[in-house]
Amino acid sequence: MKKVIVTGGSGFIGSNLVKYLLKKKYFVINIDSLKYSANPYNTKNLSTNKNYIFFKLDLNNKNKILKILKRYKPIGIFNLAAETHVDRSIDTPYNFIHSNILGTYNLLESILAFKKKIKLIHISTDEVYGDVIKGRSDEKYPYNPSSPYSSTKASSDHLVKAYVKTYKIPAIITNCCNNYGPNQFPEKLIPKLIYNIIKNKPLPIYGKGKNSREWMHVHDHCEALLLIFLKGKIGENYNIGSGINLKNIDIAKKLLKIAKNKYLNINGNVKIKFVKDRPGHDIRYALNNNKIKRKLGWKSKITLEKGLDQTFNWYLNNENFFKSVPKKLYVNRLGLKI
Numbered sequence: 001m002k003k004v005i006v007t008g009g010s011g012f013i014g015s016n017l018v019k020y021l022l023k024k025k026y027f028v029i030n031i032d033s034l035k036y037s038a039n040p041y042n043t044k045n046l047s048t049n050k051n052y053i054f055f056k057l058d059l060n061n062k063n064k065i066l067k068i069l070k071r072y073k074p075i076g077i078f079n080l081a082a083e084t085h086v087d088r089s090i091d092t093p094y095n096f097i098h099s100n101i102l103g104t105y106n107l108l109e110s111i112l113a114f115k116k117k118i119k120l121i122h123i124s125t126d127e128v129y130g131d132v133i134k135g136r137s138d139e140k141y142p143y144n145p146s147s148p149y150s151s152t153k154a155s156s157d158h159l160v161k162a163y164v165k166t167y168k169i170p171a172i173i174t175n176c177c178n179n180y181g182p183n184q185f186p187e188k189l190i191p192k193l194i195y196n197i198i199k200n201k202p203l204p205i206y207g208k209g210k211n212s213r214e215w216m217h218v219h220d221h222c223e224a225l226l227l228i229f230l231k232g233k234i235g236e237n238y239n240i241g242s243g244i245n246l247k248n249i250d251i252a253k254k255l256l257k258i259a260k261n262k263y264l265n266i267n268g269n270v271k272i273k274f275v276k277d278r279p280g281h282d283i284r285y286a287l288n289n290n291k292i293k294r295k296l297g298w299k300s301k302i303t304l305e306k307g308l309d310q311t312f313n314w315y316l317n318n319e320n321f322f323k324s325v326p327k328k329l330y331v332n333r334l335g336l337k338i
C-alpha cells in the first residue's frame, strides 16, 4: 500500500483530503499539532481505520518528523499544516511565522535529512498574488501579498522553490482559491454565516460586502491535489481555481435564500450587518486556471449552487461539529460573537 503524509490533516481541507486519500487506497499518516482550528470532530471515525495513523506533532519538530519518514518511508507529503485565518494573522503574526515559514523550513530540512526522494505537494493560496482588481492571475503573476497570513504563505512558497532549485527536492506548489464544505472552522465566512443563520443571529459582513472571492468546494480541491501529485511537473506552480467569483454580500444572500428554501425557522435577527472593515482587506482574488485545464485536463465539477446547498445540509446535520468548538473561540477579532 502506498503511504503518504498529510500535514494539517485534522483541519478543514486536510481532514477532507485524508478521507479522500483513504478512499483512493492510500495509507495516510496525519501529522498535526492540533491547534485551535483542528476540530476533533473532523477525524472522529478515523482512529479505527487500519490505513490511518495520527501523530500529534508540530512541523517544527524536525527530529520526530525525520523518524516518521524513516519508519514509514512515504512516497509523498501533502503539506497543509498552517495558520490560516487572516484576522488572526493581523493580531498575532508570530504564530504564522512559526507555522507557515519555520514549519515549512523544518519540513524541507527533514526531507533533506531523509536523503530519499519524497514528492512534496505544498498547498498554497491565491492570496499570495494580492489584489487582482482586473483579469485573473496566472502562475507567472508576481507575488504581492497583503496580510501577515498571505506573506508567510508566500515566504514558504519561495522556500519550497529554493529547495527545488538548490537541493533538488521534488516539490510542486499549488495555489487554490477559497474553499468551502464540511469541517471548516466557523470563523471562516461560509460556516460562520451558516452557523449564525441556524442560531438566528446577525450575519457580520466586512465593509460593504464588495470584496470578491473565487469559491471552490473542498472535494474538488482534494481531487485536484491528488491529480497534481500523480501528474504534475516538479518545480512548477499550479493554480486551482473554479472561475466562480462572488462578492461576500452575494454569498450571504445566497445562503439566506438556501435557508428560506429549506423552510428554516429564521427570525428578524438574521439580517446582514455591515461591520468595520479588516485592515489591508484585498478587494478581489481571481485565478487563471488555464494551466491545470490544459496540462492536466482538470476542472472543478461542483457548482456553487449545489455545493452551497450540500454544505448547508452538512452543517445542519452535524450540529456536534459546532459543539466541538470551544465557546471562547466563537469570538473574532472585532469581538463579534459568531
Ligand SMILES: NC(=O)c1ccc[n+]([C@@H]2O[C@H](COP(=O)([O-])OP(=O)(O)OC[C@H]3O[C@@H](n4cnc5c(N)ncnc54)[C@H](O)[C@@H]3O)[C@@H](O)[C@H]2O)c1
Binding pocket: 007, 008, 009, 010, 011, 012, 013, 014, 031, 032, 033, 034, 035, 036, 037, 038, 039, 057, 058, 059, 060, 079, 080, 081, 082, 083, 084, 085, 098, 099, 100, 103, 123, 124, 125, 126, 153, 175, 176, 177, 178, 179, 180, 184, 185
Ligand atoms: N481554506 C481555504 O480556503 C484555503 C484556500 C487555499 C489554500 N489553503 C491552504 O490550505 C491549507 C489548509 O487550510 P485549512 O483551511 O484547512 O486550514 P485549517 O486552519 O482548518 O487547518 C490547518 C491545520 O494545520 C494544523 N497546524 C497549524 N500549524 C501547525 C504546525 N506548526 N504543525 C503541525 N500542524 C499545524 C492545525 O492544527 C490545523 O489542523 C493551508 O496551508 C492554507 O493556507 C486554504
